[in-house]
Amino acid sequence: MTRKRFWKLGNRVFNTHYFDIDKDGDLIVREGNNQYNLRFLAQKFGTPLEVVFPFILEERLEDLMDLFAAQIKALKYRGKFFYHYPMKVNQNKEVVMPLVSEGANLEVSSANELWLVKRMWEQETFNPKIRVICNGPKTDKYIRLIDELQHRGLTVIPVIEGPNEVSVFGSSRFEVGVRVDIPPSVSVQSRWDKTIDKFGFSEAELMKLGRMRNLQILHYHIGSQIERQSDILHPLRYALQVYAKLRKINPTLDTIDIGGGMPIPYDRKVGYAVTGLVRQMLTIMREYADRHRIPHPNLIAEWGRYMVAPAQVTIYKVIDVKAIAKGTAKKWYVVDGSFMNDLLDTWAIHQKWHVLPASNLHAKKLVKTWMAGSSCDSDDKYTGQNSYVLLPDFDPNTTPEPLYVTFLDSGAYQDPLASHHCLLSSPAKLIAENGHIIVARKRESAEEVGKLFGW
Ligand SMILES: Cc1ncc(COP(=O)(O)O)c(C=O)c1O
Known part of the structure; x- marks a missing residue:
């Protein structure tokens, strides 16, 4: 199976026809002839990071309107x-x-x-x-x-x-x-x-x-x-x-x-x-x-969900790896953001996500992981659809390149529900449009988050 198929990319059924893997194994998004490299964006702007693609919204709405117009005509x-x-x-x-x-x-x-x-x-x-x-x-x-x-x-x-x-x-x-x-x-x-x-x-x-x-x-x-x-x-x-x-x-x-x-x-x-x-x-x-x-x-x-979920991704960096002695997964991947804060439905309604790396997508050696958010809460985790998340085998102490993990379809409900458990900062947010990157929300400083709580 090709890597693209394995990660369910380039497939309209999963709304991933905009996504591809470049020759270095990075996850890319194509808007016409413009191309956005998600590993590069994560490295440049830091993580956790949200990236919004307005062109995906526009295309989805256009497709829906065309579909209704065509069916209304066909069915008289x-x-x-x-x-x-x-x-x-x-x-x-x-x-x-x-x-x-x-x-x-x-x-x-x-x-x-x-x-x-x-x-x-x-x-x-x-x-x-x-x-x-x-x-x-x-x-x-x-x-x-x-x-x-x-x-x-x-x-x-x-x-x-x-x-x-x-x-x-x-x-x-x-x-x-x-x-x-x-x-x-x-x-x-x-x-x-x-x-x-x-x-x-x-x-x-x-x-x-x-x-x-x-x-x-x-x-x-x-x-x-x-x-x-x-x-x-x-x-x-x-x-x-x-x-x-x-x-x-x-x-x-x-x-x-x-x-x-x-x-x-x-x-x-x-x-x-x-x-x-x-x-x-x-x-x-x-x-x-x-x-x-x-x-x-x-x-x-x-x-709502149908229209906007596919237009945003959330990217985390794996900052630590721990062995799991007994479980359906082998390793904990600890990330630098929080599922409870940034993808709150993970906790609230046990939302399952389409998860894949933003880098090293060609990796042959994969490992069953559970992902740990960096708040202090034991519920701050994501354990996948089949009780594990398959990701490249990774050790931050021996692998020079960081491992970034992408959660697709994060555009619906997660931002309005987001919170500040443990006073963690919300992800920075980028808009990728017409080949340009705009910073829509800077990463909150300690002072800014403190202000929300009256400090
Ligand atoms: C009245 C109403 N309309 C629309 C929606 C959007 O629903 P969905 O995102 O599932 O399409 C909601 C969501 O709760 C709703 O309460």
């Missing part, structure tokens, strides 16, 4: 498709701006995220026709900001999540949405606690709400990283029948918003492809609408 679907990027997944400017510039609408879930939208809008950094969906419980501050932006002409659409919000937005002259809670009987496997879901209204509650002046969107969200296609299609079928009933009371209703959930093949293939899924969703919606003699609904997707 008469509704429209809107992509809304959910900002909670990664609010960094270098992520949001490329998506907006490629035509993404936005989804926000707090007053502070909406405030960022307001700022972008005031600075005229985007097309004023952009649409912004507001999910999440609406605090007074959030409500005031929604109201302000609506009156100033931005299309801001609050999704009503609870009874109090009905009284605030139910008779609004602006577009509103409402959230249905998909019941546990429509069970799905995903990263979402269905047994204690606290969002939206049940179908019965929705029917009792009565007519709302300008209800246009029926929204639901069933979870993240949904690895079975049927777990996306079943809730859609359920939502369609709620939509049809709700439309009888609210004839203005014309859109279904399916929320997030499209998965990423982190360390293994996902069982379905986006093309087939989109075709199936549109077919189901078309057939249902035709059967019930209602117009084909517009469709909104808020796929």
